[in-house]
């Protein structure tokens with residue numbers, strides 16, 4: 001049986017993880033992006049079951065109690081977690097599975113999937129990170145403050161990761177990601 005790979009994609013809120021991933025998935029539709037469950041309310045334009053599974057705190061706590069999550073963490077006042085079954089199935093099918101998660105979740109996955117690849121996306125500077133979060137224009141002042149505070153702690157842990165990529169020039173960051181992902185197995189063998 002072919003075995004796929006698990007790739008963890010982390011980095012502070014607003015660094016551009018989602019934008020980089022969307023671009024990578026457009027170019028490489030064979031990558032499988034895990035859809036997380038969260039108690040955060042949807043942002044305008046976010047679709048349940050596509051961007052996240054938006055669930056109540058009660059539902060999330062049941063998922064935790066029943067062992068349905070591969071990892072989970074609290075971030076800026078909300079729970080986030082990775083549904084276990086779809087990830088395990090996709091890996092068993094030989095796919096490259098990408099988890100876009102925060103630091104605590106990445107640490108949990110490092111224990112359960114030590115063979116996974118862990119990538120950390122860095123901003124060119126803290127000022128630019130704040131500019132990007134504000135430019136996105138989707139978070140309240142309080143949510144922005146919580147994200148910036150958390151960003152400092154996350155950036156301080158960047159050395160724990162297998163690979164650090166600075167998302168300054170977007171195309172260069174994409175090229176660095178492609179080199180990291182597809183150097184492992186030639187693109188033709190990814191399903």
Ligand SMILES: Nc1nc2c(ncn2[C@@H]2O[C@H](COP(=O)(O)OP(=O)(O)O)[C@@H](O)[C@H]2O)c(=O)[nH]1
Pocket residue numbers: 010011012013014018036037040071072073075080081082100101102103104105106147
């Ligand atoms: N541990 C964990 N973190 C997650 C999961 N899904 C998303 N996150 C992280 O939660 C943080 C907040 O995500 P979100 O509210 O979408 O805000 P954004 O990153 O600023 O767009 C980000 O660092 C995400 O990478 C998950 O399933 N598990």
Ligand SMILES: Nc1ncnc2c1ncn2[C@@H]1O[C@H](COP(=O)(O)OP(=O)(O)O)[C@@H](O)[C@H]1O
Pocket residue numbers: 011012013014015016017018019020132133135136167168169170
């Ligand atoms: N290389 C880049 N240069 C300038 N702006 C960027 C770059 N990458 C992403 N952005 C912008 O930064 C903002 C935050 O990106 P997003 O993907 O939502 O971050 P994250 O998913 O890490 O929270 C978006 O407005 C996005 O267009």
